[in-house]
Amino acid sequence: SEHVARAEDGALRVAGLDVRELAQEFGTPAYILDEADFRNRARAFREAFAPATVYYAAKAFFSVAVARWVLEEGLSVDVSTGGELAVALAAGVPGERLVFHGNNRSAAELGRAMDANVARIVVDSYDEIERVARVAAERGIRQRVIVRVTVGVEAHTHEFIATAHEDQKFGLSLAGGAADEAVRRILAAPSLELVGLHSHIGSQIFDTAGFEIATRRLLGMLHRLRGEHGIELPEVDLGGGFGIAYTTQDDPQPPRVLAESMRAIVERECAALGMDVPHVSIEPGRAIAGPTTFTLYEVGTVKDVALDGGRRRTYVAVDGGMSDNIRTALYDASYSATLASRRSDAGPVLSRVVGKHCESGDVVVKDEFLPADVAPGDLVAVPGTGAYCRSMASNYNHVPRPPVVAVRDGAARVLLRRETEQDLLRLDTGLDVEEGA
Ligand code: LLP
Structure with a gap:
């Protein structure tokens, strides 16, 4: 990626720092996050889409510092659990800059959101409508809500992260009438104020056709509600899902282009329906x-394996794996890898970057050509790991989760520290008796 460069001796540098020094200071594996790049991307979305509200989806990666960057760059925040809400509030995000998503939030989570004056709660089922209405009534408030509509789009992405086709858990069906029934129930609840409709068709999407259909259907419903209920809902939330380049085959569009096409669709459709945007x-x-972000690993073992047909594959095992990046195993996701600590003139060999976990599906990078002389002690970087890697990390095999280190202008600071085995043992009550004795 453009913010990472190679020094004369071939080692990677980011924000003026040498990865070998970062590895020395913070250990490996570590997620190395370029703060300026993060802020630039946030700002680019905000500027391109203005006057639209841009909510940063916290589930991708969240911490107190990230919440503050996002606020400083003029964005708002989308949280989807009590935990993400707690981080946002701890960082000082005001309720009016929050939208609360989810498909099964407890009354306690909803109550905390309301106590923080969360501006919008997106409802996803009749049960939630009832629950939000009750929790709001208990507080004597009128909560603003948005209905998550299933618009029936087949987004071209992995099945687990596509969300607008009918047969999945999210949203209320437009075609099946559930979305309209949700609207009726909300309008009948004195403690709720319906302000808009929401659609999120999936994630890692490149084809704008899906967004276009979703937008048209959402606006069509908005228009129809005017006739049927005489209500003019002021908002549509079109969700996230914009794809990024994990490998050179992916070709994402910049926010400016996405914004232009989205604006054109909304304006054209509203004009056709004869309604205000x-x-x-x-x-x-x-x-x-x-x-x-890239993940910095240290190579521990290298193994050469014979494949059918006389070909060979080199298994490069690093000091992390599926616990810090589950996406390869879970979604068959593609990543790339590069030798980060030095230059090599050795020829490229077909390699697979694997982890240290006790299963064969513990793969980080399925296929990559790495120099034939990659050896224990080398550093390997896997780019594009800033979203859904640390946030989906686990402690499988009691492996402590790696730190997230933000780099900027030649300085590094830890956003999330590395877990320790002590952190993990602290959750284990088995030693309490002996300690107490
Ligand atoms: N809004 C809603 C309502 C969402 O459900 C999501 C993602 C987003 C926004 C943000 O989508 P993004 O712009 O990040 O694509 N763990 C999966 C991705 C799950 C996405 C869930 N919802 C992965 O690693 O690919």
Whole structure:
């Protein structure tokens, strides 16, 4: 990626820092995040989409510092659990800059959101409508809500992250009438104020056709509600899902181009329906966080394996794996890898970057050509790990989760520290008895 360069001796540098020094100071594996890149991407979305509201989707990657960057760059924040809400509030994000998503939030989570004056709660089921209405009534407030509509689009992405086709858990079906029934129920609840409609068709999407259909259907419903209920909902939230380049085959569009096409669709459709353009929101997560970060690993073992047909593959095992990047195993995601600590003139060999976990599916990078002399002690960088890697990290095999280190102008600071084995043992109550004795 453009913010990472190679020094004369071939070692990677980011924000003026040598990865070998970063590895020395913070250990490996580590997520190395370029703060300026993160802020630039956030700002680019905000500027390109203005006057739309841009909510940064916290699920991609979140921490107190990230929440503050996002606010400083003029964005708002999309949280989808009590945990993400807690981080946003701890960082000082005001309720009016938050939207609360989810498909099964407890009354306690909803209550905390309302106590923080969260501006919008997106409802996803009849049960949630009832729950939000009750929790708001208990507080004597009128909560602003948005209905998550399933618009029936087949987004071209992995099945697990596509969300607008009918047979999945999110949203209320437009075609099936559930979205309209949700509107009726909200309008009948005195503690709720319906302000708009929401659609999120999936994630890692490149084809704008899906967004176009979703937008047209959402606006069509907005228009129909005017006739049927006499209500003019002021907002549409078009969700996130903008794809990023994990490999050179992916060709994402810059925010400016996305914004222009989205604006054109909204304006054309509203003109055709003869209605005012509503306030638009979007919720990018991956497209802001993803490209800003690479994972820095140290190679521990290298193994040469014979494949059918006489070919060979080199298994390069690093000191992390599926616990810090589950996306390859879970979605069959493609990543790239590069030798980060030095230059090599050795020829490229077909390699697979694997982790240290106890299963064969523990693959970080399926296929990559790495220099034939990659050896224990070398550093390897895997780019594009800023979204859904640390946020989906686990402690499988009791492996502590790596730190996130932000670099900027020649300085590094830890956003999330490395977990320790002590952190993990602290959750284990088995020693309490002996200690107490
Ligand atoms: N808004 C809503 C309502 C969402 O559900 C999501 C993502 C976003 C916005 C942000 O989508 P983005 O711009 O980041 O694509 N773990 C998966 C991705 C799951 C996305 C879930 N919802 C992955 O690693 O690919």
